Amino acid sequence: MKKIEINALSKRYNVLLESGILSKAGALICDALNRDSGQGLKICVVTDANVNALYAGEDQALFTSLKDAGFSVFKYVFPGGEDHKNLATIEGILDYLTENHFNRGDILLAFGGGITGDITGFAASIYMRGIKYIQIPTTLLSSVDSSVGGKTGVNLKAGKNLTGAFWQPEVVLFDPDVLKTLGYEQLLDGMGEIIKAGMITDKSLVQFILSAGSARNGESFADYMKDAAPCDASAGGKDKVPAIFGNDEALLEAIARSVDIKREIVEDDERETGRRKLLNFGHTIAHAIEKCSSYGISHGNAVAIGMCIVSKAADALGWTDEPSADMMQQITDYFQYPKNIPYTAAQLTAAALNDKKAGSNSVPIIYAQRPGFCTERKVMFEDLENFISLGL
Numbered sequence: 001m002k003k004i005e006i007n008a009l010s011k012r013y014n015v016l017l018e019s020g021i022l023s024k025a026g027a028l029i030c031d032a033l034n035r036d037s038g039q040g041l042k043i044c045v046v047t048d049a050n051v052n053a054l055y056a057g058e059d060q061a062l063f064t065s066l067k068d069a070g071f072s073v074f075k076y077v078f079p080g081g082e083d084h085k086n087l088a089t090i091e092g093i094l095d096y097l098t099e100n101h102f103n104r105g106d107i108l109l110a111f112g113g114g115i116t117g118d119i120t121g122f123a124a125s126i127y128m129r130g131i132k133y134i135q136i137p138t139t140l141l142s143s144v145d146s147s148v149g150g151k152t153g154v155n156l157k158a159g160k161n162l163t164g165a166f167w168q169p170e171v172v173l174f175d176p177d178v179l180k181t182l183g184y185e186q187l188l189d190g191m192g193e194i195i196k197a198g199m200i201t202d203k204s205l206v207q208f209i210l211s212a213g214s215a216r217n218g219e220s221f222a223d224y225m226k227d228a229a230p231c232d233a234s235a236g237g238k239d240k241v242p243a244i245f246g247n248d249e250a251l252l253e254a255i256a257r258s259v260d261i262k263r264e265i266v267e268d269d270e271r272e273t274g275r276r277k278l279l280n281f282g283h284t285i286a287h288a289i290e291k292c293s294s295y296g297i298s299h300g301n302a303v304a305i306g307m308c309i310v311s312k313a314a315d316a317l318g319w320t321d322e323p324s325a326d327m328m329q330q331i332t333d334y335f336q337y338p339k340n341i342p343y344t345a346a347q348l349t350a351a352a353l354n355d356k357k358a359g360s361n362s363v364p365i366i367y368a369q370r371p372g373f374c375t376e377r378k379v380m381f382e383d384l385e386n387f388i389s390l391g392l
């Protein structure tokens with residue numbers, strides 16, 4: 001089992017990664033709560049309809065292990081998707097908890113992707129002024145990013161994640177076996193954040209990803225992913241995917257290294273007053289791309305494109321002491337990220353200026369001064385369109 005210990009200012013907790021960990025979840029949650037058993041505690045698993053159908057059955061590993069550990073297990077299923085990441089879903093969860101007489105000592109458990117984790121964490125942060133919660137991410141993206149670090153929240157009509165709280169989980173459990181039911185696009189989505197982590201502080205992670213060989217003896221990726229959603233045609237078909245997706249050990253290593261990079265940053269700056277802003281590399285442009293596409297382009301894909309745009313512009317402006325655009329190009333080509341976007345610099349600028357991170361007259365841009373070392377510069381509103389043009 002891989003273990004990463006997060007010592008955030010407000011809480012110390014572990015991220016535990018292991019194949020088959022769902023069947024140990026009950027015991028591991030008791031450990032995290034410093035209890036011998038879950039007797040006398042209610043736990044409400046919050047999940048979306050998709051994960052519910054795949055993994056949240058009464059007789060499947062997670063539920064069985066929670067019940068075996070003595071918890072009284074409840075389940076709240078919401079439809080899933082960005083459209084349901086809102087206050088109405090939060091209210092639904094809070095009502096469900098009161099109807100079932102959850103009190104301050106009881107627990108929420110987020111079982112799903114980033115949306116589920118953000119919603120559940122936020123509900124936990126406000127129910128009875130704050131109860132404990134557990135993160136069990138089921139996507140590559142949420143395993144490396146949103147499940148760690150305590151950012152929780154929902155969207156408002158005006159934009160994404162505009163209301164929320166910093167609320168750290170008691171423990172994060174990740175079972176890499178769940179990646180087998182993801183489509184290639186969803187894997188790309190998470191890989192975008194792993195690449196980002198490497199570009200921020202450790203370029204050897206990017207090199208590690210590029211050099212990983214396939215360890216899947218004889219089994220084609222198509223067999224491995226036989227239950228997964230069809231791949232995007234741009235990925236060249238299921239048999240032509242990058243080797244790391246056929247190498248469980250290397251992929252788990254990349255996930256753990258990425259979480260460890262996030263650990264180090266969150267420990268330094270839990271509330272994003274300084275260094276945590278580095279985790280926004282590529283994100284200002286990514287949010288603009290997501291918004292222009294009405295969220296048709298996924299977050300991780302938009303982050304990959306955003307990092308390419310920023311790197312090219314930063315190189316062109318002489319901000320870098322070692323060019324980073326080439327490495328971004330190499331890694332995004334390797335994974336065949338769809339990079340053609342039909343938006344002009346003017347359209348992206350207009351969307352970026354509405355971003356919640358924009359200041360009163362400038363936008364903070366995180367860029368790689370060299371691969372593996374990111375820093376921040378402010379771009380004045382009037383210069384942003386030119387900056388984006390240089391990167392397109």
Ligand code: GLY
Nearest residue numbers: 145149151276279
């Ligand atoms: N996803 C960026 C952060 O957690 O700060």
